[in-house]
Structures are given as structure tokens and as C-alpha cells.
Amino acid sequence: MITPPADDVLNFMSHEQESQEKIRKLENELDVYKLAIDRLQSKYNEAVKESEALKHSVKGCRVITLIDGDGAIFSGDFLSQGQQGGHLAASSLLNSITQFLSTNYGADSYEIWVYLFYNKRGLTDTFGRVGLGSLAKMFDDFSLGFNSATGRFTMVDVGRGKEAADAKLKDDIRLPQTFKIIFGGCHDAGYIPSLHSQMTAGFRDKLILLKGYTQMAPGIAALDLPTLEIPGLFMSHKLAGGSRWTTSPNQTVTETDTVLDELSKISLGEADEVDPTGSSYSRVLQRAPTISNSRERSAHELSPPTEANAEGAHAPLPRGSRHPDPYFRLSKQKPPPCTLFYLSNCKLGSSCKYGHDYLLDESHFEEMRESARLGPCPHMNRGEICTWGDACCYGHTCPHLSKCPFLKAGKCKFRGAAMHKDPAGS
Template sequence: MDPSPDIRPSSPGQHLRILGCIEQLTGEVHSLLTDNSLHVDVIKKLRSDLNVYQRAFSDVSAELDRYKTQMSEIDKQKEDLEARLKGHRVVTLIDGDGAIFSKELIIQGQAGGLLAAQKLSDSIIQHLSEQYGSHHYQLWVYVFLNKKGLMEALGRLGSPLLKNSFEDFVTGFNQAAERFSMLDVGNAKEAADAKIKCHLEDDIRLPQTFKVIFAGCHDNGYVNNLRSQITAGFKNKLVLLKSYAEMASGIAEMDFPVLTIPDLFITQRLGVTEIVTPRLASYSGVTKVPPPVGEPNETTKKTPEILQNASLPTSYSAIASISYKRESTPELDSSEWTTSSESDYDDDLPHEAVVAAMASNSPSISSRYINPNIVE
């Protein structure tokens, strides 16, 4: 076996070089250890800073979560507020001078008023739910009419029972709900129209108003007001409530949604033929003796032609305002009971002229009064 190699330096110079390398390596090792210690301190400091930043980030993250929760709640409140401002308020405007509740309801008195209000409410809510979804609709109903004129017309065209039941019918309708009102506007010309036009203008512009149910589509007098609402951008808020079988042509052309409630309103205008014809005989002094069967008297012969040529009023307010002239009875009359306008009306006025004047609601026709001082 060969002996192990001799590693001892062969010369003193080589030994010195080896010692120098060892010292250099030792210095580098010490330098590395020193740097490592510094790096360890830096790492510790960074870790400490990291922990601080992590805690701060956690706090900020928790605060951000709180802000997000608050923002979500604020957004929800905003939506609720917008929905509340938008609202689902439904205003129903009824021109009671034309849209007249059915005789079957009126004759029931207070019970009929309650039933009419219930039928109106149920039908409107059902229509809105089907068309626009289920919401908490608040229904307001305003009916404007000339109560005295309508009662007189019902008494003349229908029966006394209708006239006597109407007051109770109004009471029942008004008691049906807090927001249901049937209001008497008096006999001023177009008083109901003025009320309805004002409410239409004001209510349709409110953001809380979802829809306006308009029951005046029988009257062309509302055409300009409805067109104004279309121009203002509120056409989508209008729904027509149909009363008569046929709507006024000017309104029918506007293409609004239409709601029809069966058996709620009278579907035809109140006519006047039945109250004019029986009174014709008293205007020309014709003896009130029934003519022979099959042989009509002169009055009956003249009546159709006169009624065709005369422009008869078609509303109950016009009917109620007609003044009727009785035959002259000098033995019962006294000058102090004769009206100042009697000179404008001749006792010998022809039958046709009386009917024509009556049909045109002439203000020249006056009436005489029976003198109560005359004793039989």
C-alpha cells in the first residue's frame, strides 16, 4: 500500500499563502455572519411592521364592511323612499252629471251606495293588479254632481222611489270609505266639469299618483284637458272609466286604456220624450179627453214632427230647468201674482211654438201662480 501523500507545504512561502487564504475565508465568514445578523434584525422589524399593517388592514377591512352594510341599508332606504314618493295613489274622478249610477243601485238607498262603492273599488283594484301587478293601491274617489237636478230628473224619468232613495244612496256611498266622496256642486253651469278639470290637473302631476281613473269620457268638453295631459307626458297615468255604451268621439280617438264595470252606471243618456209628450196637450187649450181608439187627436199627430224638429235637451240639468206654461185661467189669476216677464209670453202662442220654445229651454217662458186668496 502506498503511503498517504504529504500535504505539508513544501516551502515556507506556500505555507504563508495557505494561512492568508484561511484568514481571508475567516474574515468573509465573520462578515457573512454579521450581515446575517443584520438581515435577521431587518426581518424581525419587517415582521413587526407587517403585524402592525395587518392589524390596521383588519381594522380598515372591518370598517369597510360596516360602511358596505350601511351603504346597503341606505340604498334600501332610498329605494323605499323612491317607491313611497312614486306611490300607488289612484284617483278616480267621476262626472256624476253624466256618469249616473244604475237605477238598480240607487233604488236600494244606503245599501245601494255601499254596494256601488264596493263594486267600484273591487273592479278598479282588480284591473290595476292584472295590468300593473299587485301593490298597496290607495284609492281616492270623487263624484261631483248636481244632486237636486239629478233627483228631479230621476223623479220625472224614473219613479218617485228613485228620487226618494237617492239621498240615502249618497249617504251610503260616502260612508263606504274615508276616501270616497260624492259631492253636490249645485246647479251652476258646468260646475262639476270645473271641479273635475281642477283635480285632474293637480292630481296627475303628483309623483305619488300612480293612475287617474277618469269617468267623464261621455263629454267632449274634456277633450282639450286630456290632450294637455298627453302633451305634458302624463298619458300613461290615465285610464278611462266608461259609463255610457258609447264614448264621446273626440275622447275615443285618444287611445287611452278603458275600464268597463258592468251594471255600475246607466249606459244611456237620460231622455226627455216621456216627460214632454204627456204635457203637450195643456199648451194649446186642447180638452184632455182621450180620442177614440184608432183615431189620434191633433196633438198626437203633431208631436212626432215637433219632437223631431226641436233640439231637445239630453241632460237632466236641462230637463230640470224647463219651465212649463199652463192654460190661462183669468178667474183664478190676479195681477199681483203675474210675473213681470208675462208680457213676453202670449196665451195664444201656437202649440208648435210652445214646444219649440220649451225644447230650446227659452228663458222667455214664464209661469203664472194660483192666487191663494180665491176661495171655491
């Protein structure tokens, strides 16, 4: 066995010691780097959390609920309780929305706003027409209770201003603070273009539908949007009353009946020709004077139709067998719906050139009512009292009141003594 020289052993041991020292230094440096990495990772995690919190604050949890109150009508159980019913309805709506959001999008501090737009006159007219006059009397109290339930819940009478819901939808859906828009207009296919527009603009994920009636309007369900349904909160079916004027088989045809027969020949399209500036009058109003003088007609003309001449003319047609085209006004349908058939009593039956077979919702009825009011009430035109009062489907005052351009020329068809008086205080 050969023994290495002593110098070689000493050299080896010296190198070993140097190597061990270098390893210790490297290990110390590695520990320092590890500590720095841990600190950087911790700061990175904090930055991520802050970023998520910032995104959340910018995104917001504001939830806007827009309701067309002419189709999403609160149930009679709530309306009949007046202010208390308004409070209960608001509470039910708030709790249901909160639960729906928490279930589908996670629990959060949602800021829920509700805007309900409605036509008070249209609703109360409808209640009276279907025998729910007691609900009409409680409606103001109910609205007061609903509005006072929380500062973020508002019921607004906008008349026929359905564009209020459209405008609110367009404005709020674009705000980054708006998390969701809950839209309660499922009864009216007229909202489809507006909803389509927002979906095309990239806001589909913000939209939720709120059902009023059990049956949604054609095309609304096809949008395939998330849907919230609150059992018992809204009336489940459309309100549809009978005719305001009816004639029994043995009843003599009155002057009013003759007026109704004649006005049934007037289409919504003609009514639309009224210029709000007063530059022209529609044929609806031009026809009315010849009708109001029907007392000059012979007894034969005012007598009830005989069985022979009534055959076929009074044959009933099915109500509600087709929907209006949602992209056109009623006056532009082919043919336009018959105003008297839906608002009163059209006796022309199958001989009427206007449609008796449309399935209409309350917004359509209100459009018809507004058009019909452009024609004078026969009783008021003769200076008599109209027993129907505010429920009458014809106009009790000239649309232009004292500013009517036809009044001085004696050509206005509103001839009653008080039909051009401005409201007190105007």
C-alpha cells in the same frame, strides 16, 4: 460547490424577517380597511333605504277617483236598494280600485278618495223620461248610503257644475302626495281638452280612466290611457227616452202642439243670448208671447196638417248619426241640435233648420233642458196647471224671479201669476 459566507446568510435571514414583519403589518392594516369599508357599505345601504322611504312618503299613495255621475250612472241593481245599495256600490268600487292598483302597481297602503259629482234634477228627469221613476225615488237613499260607507267617499249634487270635476282634476293631479287620478268621465268628449292639458303638463303617468258606459266618447279612447272597467257597477248604455209630447194620427193638434212647433224654430244659439245680469232678453223669450195667444188663431191654423202639406215636412230623420264637435257648445254646432226633437216632439221633420241627427249624451240633454227652461211653459203662462210638473222642459218661473227688470215694464214673457215669486225663505 461554493458555500456563501456566514455573514451573507445572516443578512439574508434578517431581511427575510423584516419582510415578513412588514407583510404582517400590511395585512393587519388591510383588515382594518376592509372592516371600515364594510361599515361604510352598511351605512350606505341604510342611507339608500332611508332615501327610498323618504321618496315614497313624499310621493304618497293617495289615489283620487273623480266621477261624473251624469254619465257614470250606478246600475239599477244598486240604485233600487236605496241605502243598502249605496253601501254595496261603494264597497264594489273600493275593492275594484284596490285590486286594480295592486295588480298593476304593486300592493301598498293606498289611500283611496272618491268624489262623484252629479246633477240630481237632470238624472231624476232622465229616469222619469225613460220609465225608471222608481229609481228616482230611491236616489236620495242611495246617496246617503254611498256617502256613509266611508269618510273618503262623497256624492255631491253640483247641478250643471261640471267644472267641479275639471277643477278637482287640475288641483289634485299636481300634488306630490297624489299617486294616481282615476277619472270617470269617459262618456263626455268635452273632457278631452282638460285631459290633454294634464298629459302635456307631464302628468300622463298619473291618469287612469274609469269606464261607465261600454262605449267611450270619441277621442277619449284615443288618449291611450290605462283603463279600469268594473262590470255591473254602472249602467252600460246611455239612457235615451222618447218624446214627452206625442200626437197620434187621429189626435187634434192642441195649443201646446202649436207652441212646440213654433219653439222648434228657436236655436240653442238664440237661447244663449240671455244675459244672466238681466241686461237683455233672448229672442226665445221675445217670441213666446205671440205663441201663447194662439187661441186667437183660426181653427184652420190649429187643425192637423193635411196629407198634402205634410208631405216631406214631417219626414223622420235618423237620430244619432254624428257626434257634436267636442270643442264647441251645442249652440255653436252647425247647425245646432233641435231642442224639440231631443226633448219633446218636433213636427217639422226634414224641413227643420236645426239638427236631428246628433248623437248626444246626458250632458248635452241637460244643456238643452237648461236652455229650454228659459222659455215659459204655455200652461203656466195662462195660469193653468202643467200636468208635467217638474218634468216639463219649459220654465215654470222667470229666471230672474222678483228681480226681473222686465216685469214692471210689462215686457217679461213669463206672465203667469206665480212665475215671479221668490222661493219661500229666500
